[in-house]
Amino acid sequence: MAKKYDLQEVEVLDGNVAMTHALRQAQVDVLPAYPITPSTKIVELFSQFCADGYVDGEFIRVESEHAAMSACVGASAAGARVATATASQGLAFMIEVLYQASGMRLPIVLCLSNRALAAPLNVNGDHSDMYLARDAGWIQLCSFEAQHSYDLALMAFRIGEHVDVRLPVVVNQDGFITSHTAENVHMIPDEKATAFVGELEVVNSLLDNTKPITYGVQTEENWHFEHKARQHNDLLESKSHIKKVFEEFNEKFGREYKIVEQHKVDDADMVIVCIGSTFNTSSLVVDNFREKGIKVGVIAPRVLRPFPYEEFAEALKDTKVVACLDRSSPNGAVGMLYNEISGALINNEKTPIISNYIYGLGGRDVTIELLSSVFNDLTENLKAGKLTHKVQQMLGLRGPKCEYFGEKG
Amino acid sequence: MEKLLGWDEILPGACLFAFGEEIKENVAQTPRDSRKYSDNNSHQAHVSDWRVTKPVFNVDHCINCQFCWVYCPDMSIISKDKKMIEVDYDHCKGCGICAEVCPTPVKSLMMVEEFKSEEETLAAWPEKKKKEAK
Numbered sequence: 001m002a003k004k005y006d007l008q009e010v011e012v013l014d015g016n017v018a019m020t021h022a023l024r025q026a027q028v029d030v031l032p033a034y035p036i037t038p039s040t041k042i043v044e045l046f047s048q049f050c051a052d053g054y055v056d057g058e059f060i061r062v063e064s065e066h067a068a069m070s071a072c073v074g075a076s077a078a079g080a081r082v083a084t085a086t087a088s089q090g091l092a093f094m095i096e097v098l099y100q101a102s103g104m105r106l107p108i109v110l111c112l113s114n115r116a117l118a119a120p121l122n123v124n125g126d127h128s129d130m131y132l133a134r135d136a137g138w139i140q141l142c143s144f145e146a147q148h149s150y151d152l153a154l155m156a157f158r159i160g161e162h163v164d165v166r167l168p169v170v171v172n173q174d175g176f177i178t179s180h181t182a183e184n185v186h187m188i189p190d191e192k193a194t195a196f197v198g199e200l201e202v203v204n205s206l207l208d209n210t211k212p213i214t215y216g217v218q219t220e221e222n223w224h225f226e227h228k229a230r231q232h233n234d235l236l237e238s239k240s241h242i243k244k245v246f247e248e249f250n251e252k253f254g255r256e257y258k259i260v261e262q263h264k265v266d267d268a269d270m271v272i273v274c275i276g277s278t279f280n281t282s283s284l285v286v287d288n289f290r291e292k293g294i295k296v297g298v299i300a301p302r303v304l305r306p307f308p309y310e311e312f313a314e315a316l317k318d319t320k321v322v323a324c325l326d327r328s329s330p331n332g333a334v335g336m337l338y339n340e341i342s343g344a345l346i347n348n349e350k351t352p353i354i355s356n357y358i359y360g361l362g363g364r365d366v367t368i369e370l371l372s373s374v375f376n377d378l379t380e381n382l383k384a385g386k387l388t389h390k391v392q393q394m395l396g397l398r399g400p401k402c403e404y405f406g407e408k409g
Numbered sequence: 410m411e412k413l414l415g416w417d418e419i420l421p422g423a424c425l426f427a428f429g430e431e432i433k434e435n436v437a438q439t440p441r442d443s444r445k446y447s448d449n450n451s452h453q454a455h456v457s458d459w460r461v462t463k464p465v466f467n468v469d470h471c472i473n474c475q476f477c478w479v480y481c482p483d484m485s486i487i488s489k490d491k492k493m494i495e496v497d498y499d500h501c502k503g504c505g506i507c508a509e510v511c512p513t514p515v516k517s518l519m520m521v522e523e524f525k526s527e528e529e530t531l532a533a534w535p536e537k538k539k540k541e542a543k
Contacts, residue, residue, distance in 0.1 A: 103423055166422070
């Protein structure tokens with residue numbers, strides 16, 4: 001029996017440590033991992049918890065991230081509660097197995113401390129790895145601060161392991177900004193947290209000798225489409241279950257999570273759409289503009305997959321100007337958020353003027369000044385009733401102005 | 410003929426059960442043909458269409474060492490009571506491992522072109538070298 005860990009009601013923790021406490025409280029059975037910056041601390045601390053008797057589960061040292069996720073798949077199919085942590089190149093190396101995990105409907109929890117992808121090599125935070133994993137069939141939750149990392153990591157098990165869902169879950173947190181910044185984190189006592197997560201309901205265990213089963217069979221043109229459609233359908237339907245878990249968490253522990261998080265969007269003329277810690281910085285900027293009587297807001301998906309099209313369509317139905325901020329190099333296209341938000345709004349009665357900003361790559365600082373400049377652009381768009389610049393711009397980039405798509409003014 | 414199911418009818422996870430019902434007995438002790446395989450078990454499937462060369466078994470040379478049975482990656486060596494019986498040509502892919510590991514002085518398993526009949530192969534089997542008289 002694992003030892004109880006004495007926690008203060010409020011601890012000063014960074015996102016990595018907060019997440020690891022969630023993994024410990026969920027009493028993960030198997031955690032195979034190959035540590036990589038900025039998620040290393042999760043792996044290090046979990047192995048420490050194992051060694052010190054705070055977890056009954058196993059920490060497995062593997063030879064690579066590909067092996068880490070492969071071990072997750074095997075352990076999960078056997079019927080264990082499974083988690084791992086990675087970032088950037090590590091995520092890139094496990095990407096093949098991410099598709100295996102979701103296709104086999106294995107509720108693995110992956111803690112992803114978001115980091116840029118090489119080359120050029122960079123250990124700092126952006127959303128390149130989050131974007132890389134976005135089509136892999138995993139549920140993706142996004143944290144804005146250490147408190148969310150802890151809460152979402154706990155809830156991830158409840159969400160993914162539900163028998164109607166049975167899908168793996170990524171919990172994203174911004175590399176260094178969230179993963180390494182110590183903040184006040186309200187902790188749930190061990191017994192309550194463990195009770196909330198509950199026991200894993202084992203489905204079709206590989207180790208059940210009375211019902212031998214094959215996972216991930218070969219399906220060609222007469223079967224593959226049906227399997228993929230089933231997976232897509234169940235991923236979309238998981239949204240209602242995610243909502244239920246968020247509601248139950250709020251009832252039990254008094255912290256509210258929504259499918260999309262909003263700050264002063266209701267009456268806003270101009271809204272920034274972003275992901276992660278930028279939501280918090282943008283909220284400060286929104287408050288500054290509101291003091292000047294300018295009606296602005298910020299909105300962010302808490303759940304990136306399944307993408308909340310309906311929630312965005314409803315929240316932004318009266319908004320006049322929208323800027324979608326993508327923290328990942330789009331490499332020859334508009335950013336993902338611009339695509340998704342445009343798609344979400346295109347069938348509304350009114351569609352706003354929508355622009356796209358690429359920002360913060362490789363950990364480039366996201367300042368109040370930069371975000372204010374976005375709202376200044378949006379104000380110009382609002383006055384003109386149309387885009388006053390090209391669709392896509394780079395925010396905080398040196399050199400000549402870099403802008404693409406559509407005619408100027 | 411397999412029944413093609415709709416997307417809402419399939420088992421999530423691309424999972425297939427080997428047997429149609431819960432197994433209570435020791436399957437290994439149950440004769441192959443009496444096992445209650447599920448309809449979609451590959452036991453019923455022919456998965457050897459692309460074989461180019463096939464192993465032919467010659468019982469006259471076999472010492473029942475079971476090497477071929479152990480090494481076959483597709484469980485296509487049919488063996489009963491530790492006696493080699495035959496090759497399962499519905500599942501054998503023709504990899505040749507059985508013939509490679511066969512230890513008898515003249516092989517008991519030989520790889521031949523798919524189109525050659527068993528009879529003509531056996532008729533042309535190499536002779537055992539007779540010990541020379543001293």
